[in-house]
Amino acid sequence: VSGTQEDDVLWIAMAGIHQIWALMLEGGKLPKGSDLKKGVCLRFAGSGNEENRNNAYPHKAGFAQPSGLSLAPEEPWNCLFVADSESSTVRTISLKDGAVKHLVGGERDPLNLFAFGDVDGAGINAKLQHPLGVTWDKKRKLLYVADSYNHKIKVVDPKMKNCATLAGTGEAGDVVGSSFTQSAFNEPGGLCVEENGHLMYVADTNNHQIKVLDLETKILSMALPILKPEACDVPDNLPVQKDKITNLPRLPKSAPNIQLPSLTVAPGQTIQFLLKLTLPPDSKLNEEAPSAWFITAEDNTWLLQGQCLTGEIKDVSCQTVIPFQLPGSCVSAEATLAIKACLYYCSKGSSACMMAGVSFSQPLQVTGTDQGSSAQVELIHTFVTN
Structure with a gap:
């Protein structure tokens, strides 16, 4: 005080x-x-x-x-x-x-x-x-x-x-x-x-x-009501205006960084990232821990204006759809998005629980040419027990 x-x-x-x-x-x-x-x-x-x-x-x-x-x-x-x-x-x-x-x-x-x-x-x-x-x-x-x-x-x-x-x-x-x-x-x-x-x-x-x-x-x-404006429900998310997130989890050092092929996109175009994660055998998500995905763009924060930048992961048995729309006002540019996931899971046969993460780097080539209404990118990763 x-x-x-x-x-x-x-x-x-x-x-x-x-x-x-x-x-x-x-x-x-x-x-x-x-x-x-x-x-x-x-x-x-x-x-x-x-x-x-x-x-x-x-x-x-x-x-x-x-x-x-x-x-x-x-x-x-x-x-x-x-x-x-x-x-x-x-x-x-x-x-x-x-x-x-x-x-x-x-x-x-x-x-x-x-x-x-x-x-x-x-x-x-x-x-x-x-x-x-x-x-x-x-x-x-x-x-x-x-x-x-x-x-x-x-x-x-x-x-x-x-x-x-x-x-x-x-x-x-x-x-x-x-x-x-x-x-x-x-x-x-x-x-x-x-x-x-x-x-x-x-x-x-x-x-x-x-x-x-x-x-x-x-x-x-x-x-x-206690609101969590930094979180969005996917795929039926509302357009939450959350340009900056300060409480992002830190991925473990062992988290792999998967490089994706460059994607050519146009201003205003929507990208659907299809996140499909597989846990180790005989494992399940810890329901009491905040497993989540989030998007960053350290050197290209202009990409994040007005975006929904994070959401909960409650079920890995089906894919999570993460929509991302390029700003309509952007001009030709090169940029990289990082789509990251942080999971907390436990072994079904014991009380041991673990934290795991993965990062996908998506290079973008922004051009003025119409590339169609939307693009889909699969983000697939299987976690293994160390």
Whole structure:
């Protein structure tokens, strides 16, 4: 989470080393600190010991897997709220002097990381279980907490230190009820209140959903759909405009690169790549892994404008049709497409699973001469067990 009053610091929850770090987005000072240059990243709070220890000196305080941060830069708060997961607490770090204080949850013994539960109350009498996220509602001056293992969203009044259930039944589920407390979550992990304070978005982790809480009407809306714009259904794919893909899988070094004969094509012409892959005997695709095909053109990215560049491979018993249309505005040129496939498969007789890949290099000779409505290119490969 970024910000001070000048919005010049990025605050980082370093869960693995139980500390809070700061990245200077501009030159300046941290509380009780000296001048720091832009780009400096350093520890701000936390000794590194996994504990629930509050202290006026930030480096002597102890956290236990801090996971969520939210900033309240306005007075009288002027602090960073911390969801300290393993201590099942919410803590504050002053942006004036760096003092770390308790807000709700946990207990007084800094070494007891098992003081968890599901109890509405004030201060130490309130109990949480592995909170993962916090978000500040500057409109209402309230803090919302993703109480993950209790499958709830809780609301904290930092002035009174009161903590109460806002949404969720306490049982894992996926229910959009008529009210917040009749709705169910499954380990919610992240929260965000929109700028005007009307809606709160909840990452409902184990339901793989973003749910929306209307803080005015107290109604939980239907989950937002999770779209994968980089993926296309083939052959009945829609014209997804995805010119750049940044999360392509890296093929294993053993993946062969098959050189195809040069193909003469015309601007606007469609090529149908017919991908037929054969797995080793007694093997099957791993249904839980993202086997996929994708297209690249490292030195000829103009070819990729408006194309569907990747899609899932769910069945290798039939060929996958990959359509590709040459840009209509291109002129005579030479280019090379790379059509790649990455498969995850398992042996039917054991639990051993493997990753395999193959790349096909297709040289193109683009001319102004009409070559017909479409062309077909077979991409055939049989994987063998090493």
